[in-house]
Amino acid sequence: MARQLAMVIDATKCIDCKACVAACKVANKVPEDQWRNWIKHENEVPRVGAAGGGKARFQPGACMHCDNPTCVAACPTGATYKDAENGEVVINEGLCIGCGNCIPACPYGARFRNAEKRKADKCNYCPERRAHGLEPACVDTCPTKARVFGDINDPQSEAGRLYLANKDRLKRVAALTDTKPNMYYLGDLGPEAWGGEAVVPASMVAMKQSAPLIKGIVALSGLGVLAMLGRQLLAGSDHKEDGDA
Amino acid sequence: MPKLMHKRHDASDIFIHWFNAACWLLLLLTGVGLIQNPAIDPFGSGYPAALRSLVGGGTNLLVIHEAIGVLWILGFVFYLAVNFKGARFFLAEVFTVSPGRDLPWMFKKMVLMTLGPKALKTMGQDPNLPEQGYYNMGQKAFAQASIVGGVIIAVTGVVMLLSDRTFGAESTVMIGWAVALHFIAVGVVFAGLLVHIYMAAISPEERPGFRSMFTGVVPDDYAKHHHRLWWDKVRTGGK
Ligand code: HEM
Numbered sequence: 001m002a003r004q005l006a007m008v009i010d011a012t013k014c015i016d017c018k019a020c021v022a023a024c025k026v027a028n029k030v031p032e033d034q035w036r037n038w039i040k041h042e043n044e045v046p047r048v049g050a051a052g053g054g055k056a057r058f059q060p061g062a063c064m065h066c067d068n069p070t071c072v073a074a075c076p077t078g079a080t081y082k083d084a085e086n087g088e089v090v091i092n093e094g095l096c097i098g099c100g101n102c103i104p105a106c107p108y109g110a111r112f113r114n115a116e117k118r119k120a121d122k123c124n125y126c127p128e129r130r131a132h133g134l135e136p137a138c139v140d141t142c143p144t145k146a147r148v149f150g151d152i153n154d155p156q157s158e159a160g161r162l163y164l165a166n167k168d169r170l171k172r173v174a175a176l177t178d179t180k181p182n183m184y185y186l187g188d189l190g191p192e193a194w195g196g197e198a199v200v201p202a203s204m205v206a207m208k209q210s211a212p213l214i215k216g217i218v219a220l221s222g223l224g225v226l227a228m229l230g231r232q233l234l235a236g237s238d239h240k241e242d243g244d245a
Numbered sequence: 246m247p248k249l250m251h252k253r254h255d256a257s258d259i260f261i262h263w264f265n266a267a268c269w270l271l272l273l274l275t276g277v278g279l280i281q282n283p284a285i286d287p288f289g290s291g292y293p294a295a296l297r298s299l300v301g302g303g304t305n306l307l308v309i310h311e312a313i314g315v316l317w318i319l320g321f322v323f324y325l326a327v328n329f330k331g332a333r334f335f336l337a338e339v340f341t342v343s344p345g346r347d348l349p350w351m352f353k354k355m356v357l358m359t360l361g362p363k364a365l366k367t368m369g370q371d372p373n374l375p376e377q378g379y380y381n382m383g384q385k386a387f388a389q390a391s392i393v394g395g396v397i398i399a400v401t402g403v404v405m406l407l408s409d410r411t412f413g414a415e416s417t418v419m420i421g422w423a424v425a426l427h428f429i430a431v432g433v434v435f436a437g438l439l440v441h442i443y444m445a446a447i448s449p450e451e452r453p454g455f456r457s458m459f460t461g462v463v464p465d466d467y468a469k470h471h472h473r474l475w476w477d478k479v480r481t482g483g484k
Contacts, residue, residue: 094304
């Protein structure tokens with residue numbers, strides 16, 4: 001089975017300390033006012049002893065490296081793609097020109113246009129750290145070990161073990177667009193409405209809709225040329241070209 | 246006896262035509278390789294993948310495409326600096342259409358080239374074509390498409406080039422439309438290009454016109470038959 005890097009997050013362990021957010025920002029030199037990951041929580045602060053248990057509900061998150069990545073479908077050049085080797089959704093910064101199509105196409109708001117690089121940006125599971133055998137910065141730093149990272153198709157990995165042992169009760173953020181995210185939650189991750197809708201920009205829709213039309217007129221033109229060529233070969237020229245004698 | 250010839254293109258006209266054609270060829274080849282999305286890529290993902298690995302990755306392909314694009318625009322700037330008068334003459338000829346003469350010409354020519362003169366006679370039409378000027382309506386239509394398309398392609402290309410160099414996140418709606426318009430304009434001009442190349446290089450009727458894109462001149466009788474109104478002007482010296 002192909003590898004699928006993913007995070008299995010125990011939402012009940014999250015204490016909203018935001019250490020993961022800070023560690024990510026430092027590790028990836030994310031510009032001011034921009035973040036690759038988050039901890040979402042309900043507006044009302046839970047009160048201890050209140051009716052309903054007053055249980056805090058936090059959703060640590062980031063790019064979910066989906067199986068049905070709507071961001072990839074919105075990219076015209078393949079600058080963002082799903083890696084067939086490890087299931088990661090990758091951004092090729094050399095090919096990305098920062099057109100911005102992928103940003104509203106993510107229903108979780110995981111993408112942004114990096115203000116310094118002027119290109120799409122998001123969680124990439126810290127490839128530089130992984131190359132040195134380290135965990136992604138957010139996972140490494142989490143004091144309660146709420147975030148577990150690894151190949152969920154590998155039963156030997158911690159993420160795989162957690163994933164396989166809890167398969168039926170794992171939850172995912174329920175976005176209006178089903179992107180099949182690879183971020184799994186144990187425990188209550190809070191309101192379902194935390195996932196939004198994938199919006200493909202009108203310009204990309206126009207491009208997709210015009211593509212078959214353009215193929216059509218090119219085909220028509222090609223047929224015209226074939227008809228002329230056929231006539232030239234079968235019937236010959238109708239009038240002797242005087243200037244060509 | 247040397248044939249009587251008429252000057253049709255300046256050296257700078259010939260330069261810009263072939264320079265443009267060479268750029269177009271390379272920009273098309275590299276540009277199609279930059280599209281990789283099953284909903285839009287013209288020949289599937291095999292071609293972009295192959296081309297990218299040939300040049301050492303998508304990043305290199307983008308750089309190559311951008312460099313040729315900038316060179317293409319500079320070529321036109323150079324042409325305009327050298328032969329602005331020629332460009333003005335060209336634009337005036339290309340965008341002057343007299344529907345009464347040109348539309349029947351277009352229709353009849355299309356029937357003649359594909360079905361032949363008998364088809365026109367069957368339709369009760371005179372197979373003789375209305376007289377044409379410096380350019381015939383087919384040439385004008387293609388030139389109009391390639392000028393309007395070319396301007397759109399150049400402007401949207403510059404917008405995309407600057408996207409990750411100067412523009413901020415607030416410009417992404419404009420950049421997104423630049424991508425879409427670039428794609429659509431190239432598609433439309435390319436459709437016309439197929440016919441242009443056939444008429445200019447393959448069809449025997451226009452052989453002297455083809456040669457003129459190297460020599461700059463056309464024989465008197467060719468001008469008389471194909472561009473009668475222009476021939477009249479040249480004859481009377483009232484060009
Ligand atoms: C192998 C490719 C090509 C060949 C053999 C070719 C040949 C020619 C010739 C012979 C003419 C002169 C027609 C005349 O003055 O009577 C011409 C004109 C012209 N060419 Fe090309 N051409 C080629 C590619 C292109 C490309 C790629 C473009 C632009 C996208 C282009 C744009 C034009 C325009 C705008 C004119 C003037 C108007 C017209 O004749 O339609 N050509 N071409």
